Amino acid sequence: MKNIVVLVSGGGTNLQALIDAQENGSIKNGRITCVISSKPDAYALERAKKHNIKTRVLARREYPDSVEYSRDILKALTEEKADLVVYAGFMTILDELVVKALPNKMMNVHPALIPSFCGKGYYGLRVHEEALKKGVKLTGATVHFVTEVCDGGPIILQKAVEVLDGDTPETLQKRVMEQAEWKILPQAVSLFCDDRLEVRNNCVYITAENAAGV
Numbered sequence: 001m002k003n004i005v006v007l008v009s010g011g012g013t014n015l016q017a018l019i020d021a022q023e024n025g026s027i028k029n030g031r032i033t034c035v036i037s038s039k040p041d042a043y044a045l046e047r048a049k050k051h052n053i054k055t056r057v058l059a060r061r062e063y064p065d066s067v068e069y070s071r072d073i074l075k076a077l078t079e080e081k082a083d084l085v086v087y088a089g090f091m092t093i094l095d096e097l098v099v100k101a102l103p104n105k106m107m108n109v110h111p112a113l114i115p116s117f118c119g120k121g122y123y124g125l126r127v128h129e130e131a132l133k134k135g136v137k138l139t140g141a142t143v144h145f146v147t148e149v150c151d152g153g154p155i156i157l158q159k160a161v162e163v164l165d166g167d168t169p170e171t172l173q174k175r176v177m178e179q180a181e182w183k184i185l186p187q188a189v190s191l192f193c194d195d196r197l198e199v200r201n202n203c204v205y206i207t208a209e210n211a212a213g214v
């Protein structure tokens with residue numbers, strides 16, 4: 001059973017999708033053992049507590065820089081014996097010292113089809129504002145491994161979502177979450193926990209289920 005640590009900063013609907021997947025048996029070989037928030041007032045913390053999941057707060061604003069913050073995040077991840085770290089609406093860019101310690105063991109959900117609308121400055125509603133400004137007809141979500149390049153790591157799963165006439169950033173965000181993020185994030189976590197993700201040459205290959213259905 002793998003220990004999953006989820007990093008959050010906000011509302012935590014992606015965390016909720018993971019909790020639901022765990023409770024309905026879709027994630028068989030992993031358990032969310034800890035939720036770490038970069039903000040003390042993140043609603044995601046309440047969601048974790050309701051399901052008796054351990055929470056920790058490492059407030060980004062209490063640290064002078066990213067390196068010191070990242071050192072404490074890594075310390076916490078080590079203490080929690082994390083096998084997998086999931087960024088679920090985690091709005092802080094960590095120093096590469098964390099990624100280097102946990103190569104291909106950290107994944108992020110991004111609310112666009114990478115390589116569109118991604119990288120530094122593209123987060124939350126901003127991503128959908130930019131997609132609407134550009135007038136794309138399709139957007140979606142991506143789950144990828146975290147590397148030192150912001151939103152640049154190997155892509156695990158993607159799902160496309162239609163942009164509709166009259167969409168606002170808020171309506172588009174809601175559709176992308178419902179139709180894509182809340183589906184592909186638990187799927188990617190489940191595949192990881194079943195040891196079905198292989199990374200070669202910066203690409204992810206999903207291996208077949210074994211005879212035990214795993």
Ligand code: GAR
Pocket residue numbers: 009010011012013014015044088089090091109110111122123124127177181
């Ligand atoms: C989600 O749409 C997630 O993809 C996005 O922030 C939202 C968090 O919602 N993450 C990023 O933009 C990271 N670059 P949640 O707190 O309800 O899961």
